[in-house]
Amino acid sequence: MVGINWAVIAPLLIIQLILVIVAIIDLVKVKETNGPKWMWALIILLANIIGPILYFIFGRRQR
Amino acid sequence: MQWMTLFQKELLENWRNKKWIWVPLVIILLSIMDPITTYYLPQIIDSVGGMEGAVFELPEYAPADVMMMSLAQLSMLGVLVIVLISMGTIAGERKSGISELVLVKPVSYLNYITAKWVAYLVLVWVSLFLGLLVSWYYINLLFGNLSFGDLMITVLFYGIWLTLVVSLSIFYNTLVKSAGLVVFFTILTIMVMSITTNIFNHVLDWSPNNLSGYIIEAIKVGEVSNDLMITGVVTIGISILLVLLSGQIFKHKEMA
Numbered sequence: 001m002v003g004i005n006w007a008v009i010a011p012l013l014i015i016q017l018i019l020v021i022v023a024i025i026d027l028v029k030v031k032e033t034n035g036p037k038w039m040w041a042l043i044i045l046l047a048n049i050i051g052p053i054l055y056f057i058f059g060r061r062q063r
Numbered sequence: 064m065q066w067m068t069l070f071q072k073e074l075l076e077n078w079r080n081k082k083w084i085w086v087p088l089v090i091i092l093l094s095i096m097d098p099i100t101t102y103y104l105p106q107i108i109d110s111v112g113g114m115e116g117a118v119f120e121l122p123e124y125a126p127a128d129v130m131m132m133s134l135a136q137l138s139m140l141g142v143l144v145i146v147l148i149s150m151g152t153i154a155g156e157r158k159s160g161i162s163e164l165v166l167v168k169p170v171s172y173l174n175y176i177t178a179k180w181v182a183y184l185v186l187v188w189v190s191l192f193l194g195l196l197v198s199w200y201y202i203n204l205l206f207g208n209l210s211f212g213d214l215m216i217t218v219l220f221y222g223i224w225l226t227l228v229v230s231l232s233i234f235y236n237t238l239v240k241s242a243g244l245v246v247f248f249t250i251l252t253i254m255v256m257s258i259t260t261n262i263f264n265h266v267l268d269w270s271p272n273n274l275s276g277y278i279i280e281a282i283k284v285g286e287v288s289n290d291l292m293i294t295g296v297v298t299i300g301i302s303i304l305l306v307l308l309s310g311q312i313f314k315h316k317e318m319a
Contacts, residue, residue, distance in 0.1 A: 009099070012099065048078055
């Protein structure tokens with residue numbers, strides 16, 4: 001791949017990284033999730049971009 | 064002030080469940096995805112490599128067109144995210160009994176609903192501003208000049224459209240008890256609205272669904288048309304009406 005300007009792509013990667021980190025920290029701190037925690041850990045880590053979003057919407061118990 | 068207390072409770076809750084972190088980030092991602100992929104399309108095609116000998120011209124995009132791509136992305140996935148974050152806000156609290164805990168005190172129903180409404184609006188507007196700001200930065204970097212005034216017009220009027228989405232979601236929150244149904248009805252309403260607008264295009268000049276079309280027109284021409292203004296006002300009117308109506312519905316539902 002030639003001609004890719006990393007200054008353009010970097011913010012995309014950084015945003016993804018922040019999402020993953022925040023989701024993982026939240027997953028560790030939260031008491032209970034909908035479904036097993038290890039499953040959510042896999043989803044967050046493996047499905048990039050969409051994984052953390054799925055976790056925040058469906059993974060967290062309302063209360 | 065009672066309203067401020069409720070409002071702060073909502074803001075705190077949205078902070079605790081990390082919505083203030085991930086919603087802006089996701090909106091930023093959605094807004095910049097298309098400008099970046101469009102810019103790198105030639106390289107992407109090259110690296111896939113299936114185009115030996117096929118010569119074709121990729122169209123040149125004007126900055127306004129790229130802004131339209133960002134809006135199109137927000138109109139699909141952005142709206143979905145907004146509906147999903149607000150789906151349980153009242154419906155869920157009623158199911159789990161939290162709303163009874165709050166409303167057993169002398170709390171006005173309208174205060175309870177508007178506090179939630181405004182809390183979500185602040186979140187959505189801030190996210191939208193950040194998302195389009197980053198998208199604007201990329202457009203200027205990769206495609207050409209788009210003035211800051213154009214950005215502000217886009218944020219202002221597109222924010223009005225998202226305000227309607229939030230209001231619809233709040234409205235259905237008071238109507239049905241299940242979060243899934245809230246999502247279903249809200250999306251359904253938006254789809255029906257868009258189909259009706261398409262069919263009766265010649266009479267429905269000021270339908271909220273026309274907002275993004277008028278926005279693109281405005282940033283291409285460089286001035287805000289009357290149609291855009293009136294559509295904006297109509298959309299705000301519908302939103303306020305929906306919220307007042309949900310206040311009424313909620314009151315009667317809780318009494319029964």
